[in-house]
Amino acid sequence: MPPSSLRVVYAFAREMHPKTSDVFIQYGTAGFRTKANLLEHVVYRMGLLAVIRSRVKNGRTIGIMITASHNLEPDNGVKLVDPDGEMLEQSWEEIATRLANVSDNDLESTTEQVIREVKADMSLKASVFIGMDTRYTSPRLAAAASNGVIALKGTPKELGIVTTPMLHFCVRCRNDNKYGTPTEEGYYEKIVGAFKNIRQKLPVFGEYNTTLYVDGANGVGGKKLNIIRKSLDGELDLNLYNLGGNGGKLNLNCGADFVKVSQKPPVGVEHVPFQRVASLDGDGDRLIYYFLDDKENMHLLDGDRIATLYASYITELLNTCEARDLKLGLVQTAYANGASTKYITEELKVPVTCVKTGVKHLHHAALAYDIGVYFEANGHGTVLYSQNAKNTIRKITLEGEPEQRKAAELLLNIIDITNETVGDAISDLFLVETILCARGENVRQWLAAYTDLPCRQLKVTVQDRNAISTTDAERQCTAPEGLQLKIDELVGKYANGRAFVRPSGTEDIVRVYAESDTQQEADKLAVEVSQAVFDLAGGVGNRPELPA
Structure with missing residues (x-):
């Protein structure tokens, strides 16, 4: 695309979506997320980036979702969805951050630089699906995204108000018609x-x-x-x-x-x-x-409980199918309750992988298994099935003994209920209800599988969240100096004690998680670790205490 064709990029920015704030914004695990009034220029630029990404992917459809998920109503956000319905490739997060933060005067040249850097063929057609949540600011931001797509001669398709997983689903279907039809219906x-x-x-x-x-x-x-x-x-x-x-x-x-x-x-x-x-x-x-x-x-029956319910039932069906060559594994984060990890490994005999917080990390790790169950304790997760798993199960429905066939047919239906592109509350709800029905269980029986260790999560406001660095899937703190030693000392005072800290991906807070054998002890440990973070990592405001 010759430079003259990029002039409209600046014109749209200057006339309709100018950058009015110097606040630096970073593409994190949830894309960009902040107060809605700071986002219009960012969302316009993500429209530009989605077109470039579509052309790098040979014209395959890219998704843009306008949402701030579980945040309160004054916030909003935007994230890009790759062609198979997965999160944006991690190497592009830096490009998104760079494009979002340049001045309007530098936007044209930066866009041109990105196009050269990623070797995008700007003569290709480009397709972008845009979805939004119910926030009153979402329609304006969706319009900004559309203008970004149009500015680089891409084709936007607005899906209107949809759940985030519906957008992921539609993007996947648009690029792979075997997966389904790319509409809400x-x-x-x-x-x-x-x-x-x-x-x-x-x-x-x-x-x-x-x-x-x-x-x-x-x-x-x-x-x-x-x-x-x-x-x-x-x-x-x-x-x-x-x-x-x-x-x-x-x-x-x-x-x-x-x-x-x-x-x-x-x-x-x-x-x-x-x-x-x-x-x-x-x-x-x-x-x-x-x-x-x-x-x-x-x-509470959280993401850990849902994951163990899935893993145990799918394991039962695989055993009935005698599909012993298929490897099932479960992926968690450090937020997973210690009792759930023990139950999965010792009772279910299912391997567990622990990864950093963020669905993109869990999704990637789950791909290592034939059937990968991944969940964050916050309730975000799904199941991924390899093509080998699908082919094996389908073959059993045709060639197995009657009981094997019946179990394999159930598994195929379960695969179809599952939204494999991303964690999906509606899909997961139907899966939970299917398994409880198949087992004839109520919630008390589901809860009885194991007993959670009491836990507490707190937040510590700090001057700069980047003062905190972690390793070992965020279970160990490497900076600031002395903090991990203090955490270890505090944890050692409590029966079944466990605690870790990690910087938020979206704001200057440090998240603290603690477990112990009673709620009172978990609460005390969480407060003590929070106070250590406050003292050693530049706390702001009052020293942390339990919320009233």
Whole structure:
């Protein structure tokens, strides 16, 4: 593309999406995420980058998602989705950061430099799908993304309000028509269709009941489940709460992140003792289950619990299929409860890989297995199936003994319910419900598989999060000097003590995680480690204490 063709890049920026802030912004594990009023120029530039990326990928479709996920409503964000529906290739994160931060005057020359650097053939067609969440700032930002695509003569297609996993799904389908149809309806047809198909084969028995309460976080996931509910033909009775009406604010005192971090039930949900409740997050990619007992004590069934449920049931089906050559493994982060890791390795005999926080790290590690289950404790995860696994299972449906065939057919349906591109709260909800139904289990039986160690998460505000460096999948702190020694000393005082610290990917805070054998001890350890971080890593404000 000759330089003269890039003049429109500057013209669009200057006239419609000027850079009005000098705040440096970095592409992190969740893309760019900050206050919505700082993002318009960034999103415009990501439209430019998506076109370049599409051309580097020979015209395959790239996705742009406008969302701040579990953050509160004043925030927003943007991230790019690669052709197979996975996160943007890590080496491009630096390019995205560079493009987002240059001045308007330097934007044209920087764009030209990036095009040369990545050897993009600008004569190719370019296709970009754009999705957004329910935030009031999202339509304006989606329009900025479209203008970025148009400025480099790409073709934008706006999907409107969709869950983040729906956008990932549509991008994958657009580039691989065997995976499905690249529309919201195509998503329902594949994932909800597979759920209904499998449930029609499974009798409802034992302690399982078809009623499920859902906290929609006042976001897009609840709205989509409200559409899906009408087509479930009685296979699942969804009682939906926090759908965005009655003044409910997105993610405010509700949603998967609130439930997981605060360990409190969300506002706006009616509760019946021992009734299972599923909490989604604002953009529909995280899922947490919980229930209240007859004394109103809350019992959390988080990403670790979902992962172990998947791994144990898929292992059962593989054993019935006698597909012994297929290697199943589970991927976790340091946030995984120590009791879950022990249960997986010692009881289920399933290998575990621990990686850095961030779905891109878990997804990549899961590809090493024929069947890779990955979950963050926050409820973000899915299952990946290699082509070898799919071929092997399909062959058993044709050539196996009757019991083997039956198990293999169930597995094929489970593969179709699964959104393999990214963690997906709706897909995961249907998978959990399928497994509980197949086993005739209620939430108490699910919870009884193992006992979590009590834990606590805290945040410490610091001057510069980059003062904290980590290694060993973020389980060891290498800077500032002396902090890891202090953490080790503190942990040594507590039975079953474990703690780690890591810098946030999006703001100047340090996240602290602690476990011990009682909640009181876990809380004390978390506060003591937080105070050590405050003292040694440049804490700001008051010294950390437990929130009231």
